[in-house]
Amino acid sequence: xxxxxxxxxILGFYLIGCDHGIAPRVEPPRTGFSGxxxxxxxxxxxxxxxxxxxxxxxxxxxxxxxxxxxxxxxDTIPYGIREFIYETDKNPLIPAQSSTMLNYIVIxxxxxxNPAPIRSHWRVAGIYFDPNNTTKYGSVKIxxxxxxxxxxxxxxxNNPPAQPPN
Amino acid sequence: xxLNFLLLILLVFVINLQGQQRRQFGILEGIVLDENRQPLxxxxxxxxxxxxxAATNRKGMFKIIRVPVGKHKVRFxxxxxxxxxxxxxxxxxxxTFVEVQMQPxxxxxxxxxxxxxxxxxxxxxxPISVSALSSQELSQRNIKRLDEALRLVSGINMxxxxxxxxxxxxxxxxxxxxxxxLFDGIPLYTGDTGDIIWQLIPIHEIDxxxxxxxxxxxxxxxxxxxxxxxxxxxxxxxxxxxxxxTLGGFYDKPYYKEWNWSDRTRFFNNLVLSHxxxxxxxxxxxxxxxxxxDSYKMNAYTKRYSLFFKSKININxxxxxxxxxxxxxxxxxxxxxxxxxxxxxxxxxxxxGQWVKTLRYNIHLNYQNLYSLNTLFKFRNSWFHNDWWDNxxxxxxxxxxxxxxxxxxxxxxxxxxxxxxxxxGSYSIVSSNIFSNPTAIGLALYGQDEVRALKKxxxxxxxxxxxxxxxxxxxxxxFNPKIGLNYSYNDNLxxxxxxxxxxxxxxxxxxxxxxxxxxxxxDPNPNLKSESSWSFEAGMNYTxxxxxxxxxxxxxxxxxxxxxxxxxxxxxFIQFRNVTRARILGSETNLYSELFNKKLKIDIGYTYLHAWxxxxxxxxxxxxxxxxxxxxxxxxxxxxxGIDFRYWNRLEKIDDELxxxxxxxxxxxxxxxxxxxxxxxxxxxxxxxxxxxxxxxNNLFNYNYIEMIxxxxxxxxxxxxxxxxx
Numbered sequence: 001x002x003x004x005x006x007x008x009x010i011l012g013f014y015l016i017g018c019d020h021g022i023a024p025r026v027e028p029p030r031t032g033f034s035g036x037x038x039x040x041x042x043x044x045x046x047x048x049x050x051x052x053x054x055x056x057x058x059x060x061x062x063x064x065x066x067x068x069x070x071x072x073x074x075d076t077i078p079y080g081i082r083e084f085i086y087e088t089d090k091n092p093l094i095p096a097q098s099s100t101m102l103n104y105i106v107i108x109x110x111x112x113x114n115p116a117p118i119r120s121h122w123r124v125a126g127i128y129f130d131p132n133n134t135t136k137y138g139s140v141k142i143x144x145x146x147x148x149x150x151x152x153x154x155x156x157x158n159n160p161p162a163q164p165p166n
Numbered sequence: 167x168x169l170n171f172l173l174l175i176l177l178v179f180v181i182n183l184q185g186q187q188r189r190q191f192g193i194l195e196g197i198v199l200d201e202n203r204q205p206l207x208x209x210x211x212x213x214x215x216x217x218x219x220a221a222t223n224r225k226g227m228f229k230i231i232r233v234p235v236g237k238h239k240v241r242f243x244x245x246x247x248x249x250x251x252x253x254x255x256x257x258x259x260x261x262t263f264v265e266v267q268m269q270p271x272x273x274x275x276x277x278x279x280x281x282x283x284x285x286x287x288x289x290x291x292x293p294i295s296v297s298a299l300s301s302q303e304l305s306q307r308n309i310k311r312l313d314e315a316l317r318l319v320s321g322i323n324m325x326x327x328x329x330x331x332x333x334x335x336x337x338x339x340x341x342x343x344x345x346x347x348l349f350d351g352i353p354l355y356t357g358d359t360g361d362i363i364w365q366l367i368p369i370h371e372i373d374x375x376x377x378x379x380x381x382x383x384x385x386x387x388x389x390x391x392x393x394x395x396x397x398x399x400x401x402x403x404x405x406x407x408x409x410x411x412t413l414g415g416f417y418d419k420p421y422y423k424e425w426n427w428s429d430r431t432r433f434f435n436n437l438v439l440s441h442x443x444x445x446x447x448x449x450x451x452x453x454x455x456x457x458x459x460d461s462y463k464m465n466a467y468t469k470r471y472s473l474f475f476k477s478k479i480n481i482n483x484x485x486x487x488x489x490x491x492x493x494x495x496x497x498x499x500x501x502x503x504x505x506x507x508x509x510x511x512x513x514x515x516x517x518x519g520q521w522v523k524t525l526r527y528n529i530h531l532n533y534q535n536l537y538s539l540n541t542l543f544k545f546r547n548s549w550f551h552n553d554w555w556d557n558x559x560x561x562x563x564x565x566x567x568x569x570x571x572x573x574x575x576x577x578x579x580x581x582x583x584x585x586x587x588x589x590x591g592s593y594s595i596v597s598s599n600i601f602s603n604p605t606a607i608g609l610a611l612y613g614q615d616e617v618r619a620l621k622k623x624x625x626x627x628x629x630x631x632x633x634x635x636x637x638x639x640x641x642x643x644x645f646n647p648k649i650g651l652n653y654s655y656n657d658n659l660x661x662x663x664x665x666x667x668x669x670x671x672x673x674x675x676x677x678x679x680x681x682x683x684x685x686x687x688x689d690p691n692p693n694l695k696s697e698s699s700w701s702f703e704a705g706m707n708y709t710x711x712x713x714x715x716x717x718x719x720x721x722x723x724x725x726x727x728x729x730x731x732x733x734x735x736x737x738x739f740i741q742f743r744n745v746t747r748a749r750i751l752g753s754e755t756n757l758y759s760e761l762f763n764k765k766l767k768i769d770i771g772y773t774y775l776h777a778w779x780x781x782x783x784x785x786x787x788x789x790x791x792x793x794x795x796x797x798x799x800x801x802x803x804x805x806x807x808g809i810d811f812r813y814w815n816r817l818e819k820i821d822d823e824l825x826x827x828x829x830x831x832x833x834x835x836x837x838x839x840x841x842x843x844x845x846x847x848x849x850x851x852x853x854x855x856x857x858x859x860x861x862x863x864n865n866l867f868n869y870n871y872i873e874m875i876x877x878x879x880x881x882x883x884x885x886x887x888x889x890x891x892x
Contacts (some may be wrong), residue, residue, distance in 0.1 A: 030683060093516070
């Protein structure tokens with residue numbers, strides 16, 4: 001009886017000891033995009049947060065400023081900085097998802113201390129325009145395993161862009 | 167209301183003093199020893215047919231003053247030991263000394279529990295499933311927080327720090343518990359979030375932990391919807407004891423190199439000092455402890471200081487007052503979830519540097535009056551102060567006070583009836599920048615009668631009515647009845663069945679939370695209603711003397727209006743709502759056996775759960791389908807080697823929305839779980855050295871698993887501790 005129990009114990013230990021549960025996944029190729037943000041002029045005093053926010057569709061009504069329409073929100077950009085390189089796969093608040101078309105990529109600045117994702121808490125300070133036609137908003141499609149660069153945005157505090165409704 | 171309480175107590179006190187003058191008493195004193203003639207700590211001593219008793223101290227001593235003159239049967243009981251009943255004769259104004267030696271046996275049919283009915287009951291009298299943990303079991307496993315020990319109880323699974331008994335709970339951060347935690351019978355949860363604060367429980371002061379695995383709302387009200395855990399603290403006796411414990415350990419390297427985020431070894435340590443003495447008619451315990459944990463995860467450290475004070479003053483042999491203070495302050499890093507599976511022990515950069523600081527304490531002031539030998543009054547008051555603040559962007563902070571009073575009576579008029587009844591009142595006030603500043607008032611009436619309908623059949627019926635008012639406009643009335651049957655077919659076979667209603671009132675955090683989490687707005691919902699359940703259970707317990715004990719239970723929990731966080735992506739907010747109707751069907755099987763002259767003990771538990779969300783037609787989150795527990799120990803002289811093994815299947819469902827939204831990268835990563843812990847104990851009391859030495863290896867095979875999304879469970883760690891008595 002003792003021997004049998006010992007054998008069962010050793011066998012059990014062996015079987016359990018072979019398995020180590022979950023393992024790190026292989027790092028997938030980078031997905032997303034990056035770019036340089038250039039700030040021109042003096043930063044306003046009433047800014048609490050600055051982030052890159054990418055919407056699936058342009059903001060036509062205040063209601064379009066909602067989480068369903070948001071495709072990416074970056075970490076905060078330090079106040080007063082002149083240049084900033086952002087990468088969508090580095091510390092995002094809301095990561096960019098594959099197969100998403102982003103048609104309105106902006107630099108959004110909050111004008112309240114603890115902002116929520118609602119239109120009245122944010123101001124658009126800069127917009128990504130189509131490099132081939134700077135009168136049109138630029139678009140970026142997030143494709144699995146592809147990392148796009150040079151999605152650059154200029155923020156000119158002396159010449160702010162047109163604001164979405166409300 | 168308070169005035170009425172006081173008048174009633176005064177009346178009882180005066181009547182009782184008159185009654186006492188007519189009676190004649192003596193003192194019963196003694197020592198309880200184990201099979202090796204070493205002192206047994208925490209053994210219960212009870213004078214049969216009366217409501218008087220005591221527990222042994224750390225030297226195994228006890229003292230019961232005011233025992234009626236005459237011949238009595240005195241019962242000695244303790245988890246893990248065979249019950250013993252001896253005949254004692256008490257003489258007028260004399261001390262009768264007894265020495266009792268108890269034999270270890272876990273195959274018991276008559277362990278004693280106080281939680282199921284608010285008075286002492288034998289296991290064979292309880293119509294619902296119960297379990298217990300002894301202080302020895304906690305020490306032997308180097309338990310640092312109570313939830314670590316509860317993970318080893320059959321039918322219980324933890325998701326991070328939230329407890330689930332037989333699938334009662336999933337995980338909702340900071341939004342209340344569906345299991346009620348009691349400390350010496352008094353509820354212990356915060357006034358704002360309704361959370362259980364495991365850090366507040368002083369492990370070294372625990373005598374035993376009782377677990378009721380079914381809805382207990384018919385006696386305990388809200389939060390007991392999924393079960394009750396009662397931490398019973400050590401009682402006083404006549405001698406002075408100084409106790410110390412020092413514990414230290416470290417975490418091993420993670421199994422995968424890419425998870426190794428720190429160059430240095432991650433340590434943890436715990437130091438406890440406790441002193442108990444008797445001053446006149448008062449018993450006094452003071453203890454202090456310090457705990458520090460570097461953690462195996464980045465930014466998940468803890469540093470904690472705790473203070474415990476308990477005093478019991480015997481005004482006279484039938485009246486006593488107990489004062490208890492239990493407080494802790496700590497600072498811990500914030501770790502919500504991993505960065506990704508390649509950085510499984512590192513949080514996202516946004517969480518690094520975040521911390522939470524807390525100051526929490528509870529004060530109990532209890533008065534107990536043995537009005538007659540079959541009538542016991544208890545007047546229990548408690549105050550729980552909870553204060554925490556963090557350094558997140560929102561600078562969240564919350565302070566809450568929870569004040570509670572309860573007057574109860576245990577009345578055993580004859581051999582046929584055991585009655586318990588009581589009235590409760592509570593008041594809570596919250597001051598917070600996320601839960602607003604609500605106040606809540608609760609009132610409750612309860613009663614229960616255990617009737618010995620036939621010689622072998624016991625019928626228990628009870629009802630509790632709870633009234634709750636929040637912010638002067640949200641009013642609810644809840645009726646929670648229960649019925650239970652217990653039939654002892656013979657000395658070996660006990661059959662039980664029960665049905666009862668449970669409920670949980672929404673906490674202020676669920677009603678009034680207003681904050682931002684990861685950019686998502688959390689909105690209040692003052693229209694939230696209580697969630698409720700109907701629990702049905704049938705079970706049997708079969709014992710073959712000196713060989714095995716077998717327990718089987720089947721259960722059905724019907725859950726209504728379950729409160730869950732509801733995400734509205736269009737309007738970008740989260741709100742707690744009554745969204746789910748669920749059903750949890752299952753069974754629990756436990757087998758305990760002792761072999762080789764009782765040196766080898768084996769305890770096996772299996773729980774099957776079918777926890778189904780009937781509205782959305784899927785498995786409930788964080789509920790495993792299969793839970794297996796295996797615990798075994800072998801004792802040779804003063805050395806004991808033990809092993810604990812746990813298995814649960816891959817969780818069917820977790821917070822999938824956090825994975826889909828990309829908030830928790832690789833959050834879908836999970837697997838079946840095999841966990842093995844080893845413990846080795848040296849009881850040097852056998853060699854006349856007042857020390858015990860414990861060595862444990864937790865997660866022996868360094869198995870990588872998750873209990874909660876994006877949170878790797880503790881990796882292999884080594885712990886060494888010494889406890890002693892001066």
